[in-house]
Amino acid sequence: MNRREFVQSSAAVVAAAKSAGLASAERLPSSPVVISSRNGFRATEKAMEILKNGGDTLDAVIAGVNIVELDPEDRTVGYGGIPNEEGVVQLDASVMHGPTHGAGAVSCLEGIKTPSRVAKLVMEKTDHVLLTGAGALKFAISMGFKYENLLTDSARETWLEWKKILNPDDNWIDPLDRIPTALLSGARSDIRDAVEMHGTINCNAVNEKGEISGVTTTSGLPFKIPGRVGDSPIIGAGLYVDNEVGACGSTGRGEANLKTCASFMAVEFMRQGLSPEEAGLRVMKRIVENTTEPYLLNSEGKPKFNLNFYALNKRGEYAGVCLYKGGSYSVHDGRENRIKESAYIFERVE
Numbered sequence: 001m002n003r004r005e006f007v008q009s010s011a012a013v014v015a016a017a018k019s020a021g022l023a024s025a026e027r028l029p030s031s032p033v034v035i036s037s038r039n040g041f042r043a044t045e046k047a048m049e050i051l052k053n054g055g056d057t058l059d060a061v062i063a064g065v066n067i068v069e070l071d072p073e074d075r076t077v078g079y080g081g082i083p084n085e086e087g088v089v090q091l092d093a094s095v096m097h098g099p100t101h102g103a104g105a106v107s108c109l110e111g112i113k114t115p116s117r118v119a120k121l122v123m124e125k126t127d128h129v130l131l132t133g134a135g136a137l138k139f140a141i142s143m144g145f146k147y148e149n150l151l152t153d154s155a156r157e158t159w160l161e162w163k164k165i166l167n168p169d170d171n172w173i174d175p176l177d178r179i180p181t182a183l184l185s186g187a188r189s190d191i192r193d194a195v196e197m198h199g200t201i202n203c204n205a206v207n208e209k210g211e212i213s214g215v216t217t218t219s220g221l222p223f224k225i226p227g228r229v230g231d232s233p234i235i236g237a238g239l240y241v242d243n244e245v246g247a248c249g250s251t252g253r254g255e256a257n258l259k260t261c262a263s264f265m266a267v268e269f270m271r272q273g274l275s276p277e278e279a280g281l282r283v284m285k286r287i288v289e290n291t292t293e294p295y296l297l298n299s300e301g302k303p304k305f306n307l308n309f310y311a312l313n314k315r316g317e318y319a320g321v322c323l324y325k326g327g328s329y330s331v332h333d334g335r336e337n338r339i340k341e342s343a344y345i346f347e348r349v350e
Contacts, residue, residue, distance in 0.1 A: 028210040029316025031334030034061070036203040037251045037310060038339060039074060042067045043203050044332040051205060052334075057213035058097040061203040062116050065217050068201050069114045072152045077201050079113040080152045081219025084226045087159050089150035091115040091219055092233040094130075095123060098212035098243030103129050105233040106136040111147040116217045118145065119233070130233060162223055200232055202239065202249030202310050210314045214239050214247040221254070230254025236264035245271045246313035248280070252323070253305040256287050266311055276311035277343050280321030283309065284345050288323070302346055324348045 032051040034044040043064030050060035069078030076082070083089045093115035094105035104123025107130065109115045118140045122131050131139050141147060151159075200218035216239040218232040231238035231254035238254065240263035241247040248266035250257050257263070262283050269279035284307065291303045298304050308327050312318040320329030320342035327342035 027315050029206055029208060029314075031316070032205065032207045032332075033312055033316045033318055033334065034064070034203065034205040034332045035310045035312050035318045035320070036064065036330045037201050037308065038328045038330055039068060039076070040064065040201050040203050041330040041337065041339065043201065044330045045337050047203060047205055048332040048334065048337070051207050056097075057099075057205045057207050057211050058095060058120065058215070061205050061213055061215045062095065062120060064203050065116050065201050065215050066114050069116060069217060072154070075155060075158075075219075077217055077219055078115070079148075079150050080155055081150065082155055082222035083151055083159050084220075084228070085223045086226050087151065087156070088226065089155070089219055090224075090226070090228075091150075091217070092229060092238075093119045093215065093217035094233045094235055094239045095119045095215045096213060096235065096239055096241035096247070097123065098241045098247070101241075101243065103235050105130040105235060106132065106140075107229045107233040108133040108227055109136045109140065111137060111150060112140045112145050113148060113150065114145075116215050118143070119215075119217075129235060132229070133227075159223070200230075200238070200251040202251055204241070204247040204249055204310060204312055206247075206312055206314060206316055210243075212241050212243050212247050212312070212314065214241045214249050216249045216251075218251075231257035231262075234258060236261045238263060240264040240267050242267050242271070244314065246276065246311060248276075248309055248311040250307065250309050252307035253303075256291065256303075256305065256307055260287050260290060262287065262309070266309060270311070270313050275319065276313055276317055277319035277321060280309040280311050280319055281343060281345065284321055284323055288345065308342065319343060 034047040036044045047060040047064035068074050072080035081089050091109045092107045096103045102123045104119040106115050106118050121143050202216040204214035206212045216232045220230050237257045239249045245267050248263040266279045266283045269282050307323045309321045310329055322342040322344050325344045325347050328339050
């Protein structure tokens with residue numbers, strides 16, 4: 001095949017794909033839909049308010065998650081997040097704007113409370129998608145953001161208590177392994193909660209025109225190795241949006257998503273005609289199949305970690321999917337803001 005034939009053939013494939021996508025999206029949502037992780041109940045409310053006033057879908061979801069990023073009581077996102085093992089709060093975030101297929105992200109960002117807003121400016125003001133560390137901070141300050149100490153008194157106390165019971169023979173695999181068994185049972189509940197925490201907020205929206213956007217933002221794994229980056233700022237892992245199909249974002253063990261490109265895969269399954277719930281379950285099964293490390297498996301051979309997906313399609317259909325029973329998510333369908341139970345793969349193993 002020569003170059004001309006290749007170009008013509010490729011054009012035909014693209015045209016067919018676009019036609020199929022449009023055909024699958026003929027029925028647009030009768031009202032906007034916003035879906036988020038459970039800690040995004042206020043986010044879905046705010047985002048829906050903006051959508052009903054004619055606001056852009058990306059502006060809506062970012063305004064929603066800003067509420068959580070600025071809340072010092074939420075220890076998994078933004079200001080108040082649990083620090084890394086050196087006591088420094090490092091934040092990650094990504095955004096995607098469906099109508100323009102724009103994307104922006106930041107990772108290991110320090111001193112800025114709202115990394116989602118910085119990610120949006122990376123998308124709008126640069127030819128890049130991801131800025132990290134010192135470069136991301138320098139960019140944020142140049143955009144007018146104020147550097148602030150993100151470590152709250154509560155998060156600092158939790159970090160100091162964690163350091164007191166830290167195993168000096170740290171193996172850098174599982175945070176729980178850093179706490180001697182004899183001390184773990186007697187550790188303060190907030191320390192146990194912190195080391196078991198895999199918190200993040202994802203929020204996706206579709207408006208009445210079928211325009212879709214999404215955002216994922218996090219303070220990452222508690223007490224992580226400095227410089228660790230999870231799935232949240234990685235396009236295709238912690239977030240993916242295709243305006244012809246739908247969106248998917250995640251919370252939970254980022255490493256599992258990174259090795260699977262889970263959000264991208266979920267959107268591709270929706271492109272093939274699967275519902276958001278079916279797509280999420282299919283991806284979750286793939287992750288289970290690919291989890292083979294012994295230290296990540298329990299005695300039954302099932303993953304020790306949990307994982308959550310939040311997906312919607314262009315028609316306004318949506319679903320939350322998790323690995324173990326008991327997960328839930330927030331969704332606003334234009335009429336009511338609710339917490340709903342997620343579909344799941346396994347019953348919870350005690």
